[in-house]
Amino acid sequence: MKIQLQEPLSKECIQQLRAIKDTMELLSGKWKIQIIGTLLRGGTMRFMELKRTLNGIAPKKLSNDLQELELNKLITRTVKDTKPITVEYSLTKHGKTLDNLIVEIIDWGLNHRKEIIQK
Amino acid sequence: MKIQLQEPLSKECIQQLRAIKDTMELLSGKWKIQIIGTLLRGGTMRFMELKRTLNGIAPKKLSNDLQELELNKLITRTVKDTKPITVEYSLTKHGKTLDNLIVEIIDWGLNHRKEIIQK
DNA sequence: TTTAATAGTTTCCTAAAGGAAATTAGTATC
DNA sequence: GATACTAATTTCCTTTAGGAAACTATTAAA
Numbered sequence: 508m509k510i511q512l513q514e515p516l517s518k519e520c521i522q523q524l525r526a527i528k529d530t531m532e533l534l535s536g537k538w539k540i541q542i543i544g545t546l547l548r549g550g551t552m553r554f555m556e557l558k559r560t561l562n563g564i565a566p567k568k569l570s571n572d573l574q575e576l577e578l579n580k581l582i583t584r585t586v587k588d589t590k591p592i593t594v595e596y597s598l599t600k601h602g603k604t605l606d607n608l609i610v611e612i613i614d615w616g617l618n619h620r621k622e623i624i625q626k
Numbered sequence: 627m628k629i630q631l632q633e634p635l636s637k638e639c640i641q642q643l644r645a646i647k648d649t650m651e652l653l654s655g656k657w658k659i660q661i662i663g664t665l666l667r668g669g670t671m672r673f674m675e676l677k678r679t680l681n682g683i684a685p686k687k688l689s690n691d692l693q694e695l696e697l698n699k700l701i702t703r704t705v706k707d708t709k710p711i712t713v714e715y716s717l718t719k720h721g722k723t724l725d726n727l728i729v730e731i732i733d734w735g736l737n738h739r740k741e742i743i744q745k
Numbered sequence: 746t747t748t749a750a751t752a753g754t755t756t757c758c759t760a761a762a763g764g765a766a767a768t769t770a771g772t773a774t775c
Numbered sequence: 776g777a778t779a780c781t782a783a784t785t786t787c788c789t790t791t792a793g794g795a796a797a798c799t800a801t802t803a804a805a
């Protein structure tokens with residue numbers, strides 16, 4: 508019988524696991540990446556514009572997700588003093604840094620579908 | 627009053643949204659990326675080895691997630707005919723293509739933590 | 746004055762994710 | 776014969792995610 512001693516994980520490794528957790532908690536769920544991707548394409552958009560483009564999202568969900576993304580400094584929310592009030596959402600500089608990651612996610616997903624289906 | 631006509635999303639855009647969905651469904655959850663990341667570092671590993679390294683995972687969860695990853699051709703499961711049975715898990719070639727993506731996720735997460743905390 | 750658009754919030758419900766603890770079954774050591 | 780290690784599976788439970796529908800409040804057009 509072999510007793511396997513466990514080396515404790517290195518600090519670097521623990522940091523990396525935490526980084527994965529941070530990123531995935533932010534991006535997990537059905538809508539968040541779609542919201543960010545839509546804003547990447549569309550620039551500044553209003554609530555109803557987002558709601559229409561993200562076909563099928565419930566207003567509660569959109570509202571909640573936007574709040575969470577704002578808390579994390581990925582988007583800004585600006586209330587315009589127009590006649591019927593309008594609210595504009597756009598990505599922050601920090602939010603735009605998700606561009607590369609989203610491209611990777613898309614590329615991997617496209618390739619994965621090929622891999623799974625045709626073999 | 628302006629009526630905003632909606633152009634239907636382009637085929638390319640629909641494909642991209644589907645690719646995001648595919649990738650995120652596969653990687654979402656508390657443990658899957660950690661399992662893949664661990665196998666990327668550790669090469670071939672046994673069930674109990676994984677369980678010890680992924681500090682805190684319930685055996686049921688590990689078992690379920692491994693099955694799901696195997697179904698998606700990201701890992702292989704090999705039963706060894708040893709005295710107490712051993713089972714080895716390792717990444718497929720396809721599974722290893724997640725390397726880049728995971729690096730991006732880690733890098734973004736590290737940077738995000740700086741961005742949020744110190745400002 | 747009814748209708749519609751603005752941007753949400755509230756309530757209620759279902760489904761999925763995930764954890765804890767016990768169990769299984771084969772083999773091997775004490 | 777009791778204990779322990781292998782790799783799970785089973786049962787039960789709580790938490791979280793997310794959807795549907797109704798509602799609020801303001802403004803403006805028909």
